[in-house]
């Protein structure tokens with residue numbers, strides 16, 4: 069079965085073809101980052117318009133890459149939500165129109181399920197069950213995953229998402245959009261002892277997170293001198309203080325979730341999963357201590373950490389493998 073995936077929830081247009089027999093056939097992506105950069109964040113109306121411009125050429129590119137014709141597609145999966153309403157409507161309209169034209173069934177996929185299952189696209193995928201840390205621009209969740217569709221929420225952020233904290237703190241440091249990769253790069257040059265920022269909820273007994281206080285701490289430090297007066301080295305020091313704090317909390321909660329569930333496999337998904345400091349700290353924690361305390365960490369391929377069509381095609385294919393009736397031919401535009 070060949071499933072076409074369509075992702076358009078935010079500022080990336082992603083198309084991909086996944087074959088349940090042969091794996092990922094091809095994928096194509098257009099990022100709108102350069103377009104939104106001058107506004108310091110995603111402008112929803114511009115995002116929707118660009119998805120419309122890009123989707124069909126990307127579809128053609130994906131079909132060419134796989135060496136198949138549109139008629140060879142068996143089903144179409146699109147991101148149903150959550151995301152920007154206008155952007156989602158473009159993806160659903162394209163999926164439903166293609167479905168109607170090709171007489172193929174269409175299936176809406178939850179964006180977070182796409183992220184959650186994306187590490188299974190890697191060459192050495194994890195087996196179920198595992199604990200998943202989902203860290204994106206809009207969500208921060210810890211989940212127990214027993215199989216496709218079998219998800220139990222263990223904890224989540226009570227305010228800002230991890231990616232949001234990265235982006236907002238980067239903005240306070242004048243680093244532009246999206247700030248995650250920029251603040252991470254700058255942190256490499258920072259002195260880890262210069263700023264000890266708070267680690268919110270590090271010692272709370274639950275598996276929830278809170279990051280708005282950390283962002284406020286960055287604001288307080290920046291305000292003291294005014295961002296224009298913060299020298300480059302000091303910016304790097306603040307960036308380092310921020311990254312060390314957020315990474316400490318994320319790692320500690322993952323370790324606690326593994327302890328609580330008794331599981332030994334940890335899967336990281338979502339944009340912040342691309343962060344090099346987080347990966348280094350998780351790998352170190354996984355190899356620390358006696359054997360019974362060790363665990364294994366699985367990451368998606370770097371290109372599938374942030375939004376992409378491959379994870380939607382894959383999640384759709386997994387859903388259809390379990391229930392072939394999950395895709396429908398009523399083509400109701402549903403986001």
Ligand code: KG4
Pocket residue numbers: 078183203204205206207230231232234235246247248249252338339340341342343344373374375
């Ligand atoms: O998963 P994603 O593409 O979109 C959502 O579904 O939200 O995640 C985007 C988020 C942004 O906040 C971005 O700054 C963050 O992931 N991000 C990073 C890195 N790469 C992307 N954060 C920290 N370090 C990175 N290397």
Ligand code: ZN
Pocket residue numbers: 179183204205338339374375
């Ligand atoms: Zn996402």
